[in-house]
Structures are given as structure tokens and as C-alpha cells.
Amino acid sequence: MRSLRASCSLLAALALLAVGGASAQSPARAEAPRVAIIAPERLRQGDPLLAWVAALPEPGEPDSASFAQAIEALLADASGKTIARARSFDATALLGADAAALPGGGSEGARLFGALFALAPTLPPGDYSILASGASSALTVELRDFPLETIPLDTANAQILTKPSKRKDDEARKLVSILAKVDGSALFAEGQSFLFPAEGGFRSASFGDRRRYLYPDGKSDTSVHGGVDWGVVKGTPVRACERGRVAFVADREVTGRTLVLEHLPGLYSLYFHLSSIEVEEGRVVERGERIALSGSTGLSTGPHLHWELRARGDAVDPELWLGAPLLDKNAIMARITALIEGR
Numbered sequence: 001m002r003s004l005r006a007s008c009s010l011l012a013a014l015a016l017l018a019v020g021g022a023s024a025q026s027p028a029r030a031e032a033p034r035v036a037i038i039a040p041e042r043l044r045q046g047d048p049l050l051a052w053v054a055a056l057p058e059p060g061e062p063d064s065a066s067f068a069q070a071i072e073a074l075l076a077d078a079s080g081k082t083i084a085r086a087r088s089f090d091a092t093a094l095l096g097a098d099a100a101a102l103p104g105g106g107s108e109g110a111r112l113f114g115a116l117f118a119l120a121p122t123l124p125p126g127d128y129s130i131l132a133s134g135a136s137s138a139l140t141v142e143l144r145d146f147p148l149e150t151i152p153l154d155t156a157n158a159q160i161l162t163k164p165s166k167r168k169d170d171e172a173r174k175l176v177s178i179l180a181k182v183d184g185s186a187l188f189a190e191g192q193s194f195l196f197p198a199e200g201g202f203r204s205a206s207f208g209d210r211r212r213y214l215y216p217d218g219k220s221d222t223s224v225h226g227g228v229d230w231g232v233v234k235g236t237p238v239r240a241c242e243r244g245r246v247a248f249v250a251d252r253e254v255t256g257r258t259l260v261l262e263h264l265p266g267l268y269s270l271y272f273h274l275s276s277i278e279v280e281e282g283r284v285v286e287r288g289e290r291i292a293l294s295g296s297t298g299l300s301t302g303p304h305l306h307w308e309l310r311a312r313g314d315a316v317d318p319e320l321w322l323g324a325p326l327l328d329k330n331a332i333m334a335r336i337t338a339l340i341e342g343r
């Protein structure tokens with residue numbers, strides 16, 4: 001097993017990136033990287049991408065917060081062009097007791113950072129790379145067929161969409177500002193897979209559906225659906241999809257009674273058209289905890305729950321993590337152990 005101190009310095013790797021990447025030559029590159037990326041190999045257009053970056057800092061390197069600031073993850077296309085950047089957050093605490101059990105564990109040992117991206121529904125399918133501090137991970141983005149649906153609206157619903165309203169504009173600005181907030185200390189999620197927020201019912205729309213609204217006056221408009229619609233009778237319990245902090249509660253013109261949970265820095269789940277909300281802002285709720293009752297408030301053609309997920313402000317498919325954990329502890333611990341052992 002190789003010595004921890006003998007391997008490549010993370011700061012050297014960062015400096016290498018800063019001076020122009022692969023063309024620069026440095027003896028540090030001859031050493032095995034002390035950074036590894038743990039991320040999915042395949043995702044679809046419209047999915048969230050949460051890349052975990054495991055790093056072994058040299059003793060005496062910057063403290064955790066400034067270290068996290070230094071690790072910037074990039075998403076590059078097949079030609080190497082950067083298409084998105086995400087400053088990482090320190091997520092070591094999410095490993096809990098597992099991190100402390102590592103060789104050299106604790107605050108001076110291995111660290112885990114998270115980098116969150118939104119893959120736009122319009123992102124061209126193909127091969128991409130996730131890059132961070134000299135490490136890389138390949139990602140294939142698969143083409144997805146978003147269905148087209150036509151929705152006739154009655155006069156009341158059409159007015160909500162088309163009538164100019166200062167209230168509507170103010171509410172839109174407020175929600176955008178809340179969802180754009182990336183608080184590096186917001187480690188509320190436990191890292192399990194998501195729980196679907198309603199029981200029973202039926203799917204009435206999916207993420208990314210292209211919608212054509214038909215107005216009573218014969219005109220029409222188009223939009224892209226930002227979440228999942230689930231038809232349930234009014235008063236159906238709505239549960240938190242993951243552990244999170246109640247970031248926002250409001251009665252809004254378009255989305256009706258609205259609840260927003262913050263799960264990780266920049267990762268929020270949203271619940272619209274509720275009949276009542278049972279938790280107050282600031283409270284931390286557990287995965288599966290009842291937070292509201294469903295309804296049909298705001299712009300709605302019938303009782304349903306609209307469940308949405310935002311990654312750094314952009315709507316992404318909330319269903320990806322129904323079948324996969326946010327944080328695969330076993331895979332991450334295996335990679336960290338391999339880094340420590342110099343494999």
C-alpha cells in the first residue's frame with residue numbers, strides 16, 4: 001500500500017486545471033489521482049445528475065469549506081466543451097459513522113463532495129464527461145420521447161394563465177429566488193431513494209410532457225410540464241419524498257397551496273394544488289412524513305397532486321430517484337477505500 005503523503009496533491013491537480021488542463025505537464029500527474037467521481041453512467045434527457053466527488057486531502061490543506069469551494073465539477077460534451085459547471089458542497093457528514101470508520105477518518109480524512117446538475121430535456125443525447133479536480137467519469141445521455149398532450153381549459157383556468165397579474169408576477173419572482181438558493185450547509189436528505197409522495201391514484205401527466213392549452217376563445221398556448229401529476233381524491237395525504245426542510249409555504253395564484261422542501265444544496269421538491277398544508281416553514285420533516293393534503297387549488301382541471309423536483313433552479317424528472325438512492329454509500333465507501341489504498 002502506498003503512502004498517503006507520497007501521492008499527488010489535490011491542490012497540484014487543481015492548479016493543473018487552472019493553467020489549462022491536459023496540455024500542461026506536471027510531475028504530479030504521474031501519481032494516481034486522489035480524487036474519484038462516483039456518478040451514474042447512463043441518464044436520460046431531463047434527469048437530475050448528482051455527482052459525488054471523493055477526495056483525499058493532504059494534511060494541512062485548506063479547511064473543508066474552502067476545499068469544497070475549490071472543487072468545481074464540470075459537465076463536458078464529447079468534443080470536450082464545457083456545457084455546465086457546479087461548485088460542490090461538502091457532503092462528508094452524509095456518510096455518518098461510515099466516514100469516521102475509514103482509515104484516517106474524521107475531519108482530517110477522506111471527504112465527500114456533491115455536485116448537482118440539471119440535464120435539460122433539450123440536451124442533445126450522446127456521450128458526456130463529468131470532470132472534477134483531474135478525475136473524470138463517463139456519462140451517456142439517452143434520448144427521451146416526451147409525449148404531447150392537449151388540455152382544454154375553462155374560462156377560470158384560462159384567465160389564471162393569460163390574464164396579466166402583478167400578484168402572479170411577484171409570486172413567480174419569489175419562487176424563483178427561493179429555488180435558486182444553494183446553501184452549502186443544507187444537508188437534510190439522508191440519501192435514500194425517494195418515496196412517491198401519494199398513495200393510490202393514477203398518473204395523469206409526466207415530467208417533460210409538452211402541453212398545448214386550448215382556451216375557450218379558440219386560442220392556444222404551449223408549455224412543458226415541470227413535474228408529475230398524480231390524480232388523487234381531495235384530502236389524500238401527501239408525504240415528504242425525502243428528509244428535508246420546509247423552505248416555503250404559500251397560497252399562490254397558479255400553483256394554489258404550495259409547499260417546497262429543501263433536501264440538499266440546490267435540490268428542492270415541490271408540491272402544488274394542495275387543499276391544506278400541515279407543516280410550517282423552517283421545520284425539518286422526515287422521509288414519508290405527512291406534510292399536506294391534496295386538493296385542486298390554483299390552475300387545476302381536477303383534484304391531483306403535482307410533484308416537482310428542482311436542481312439548481314431547473315425542473316428535472318423527480319422519478320429518477322424513486323428507483324435509485326441519492327447517495328449509494330456502499331459504492332462511495334468502496335471508492336474511498338480504493339483511493340486510500342492507492343488502487
Ligand SMILES: [Zn+2]
Pocket residue numbers: 205225227228229306307
Ligand atoms: Zn402538473
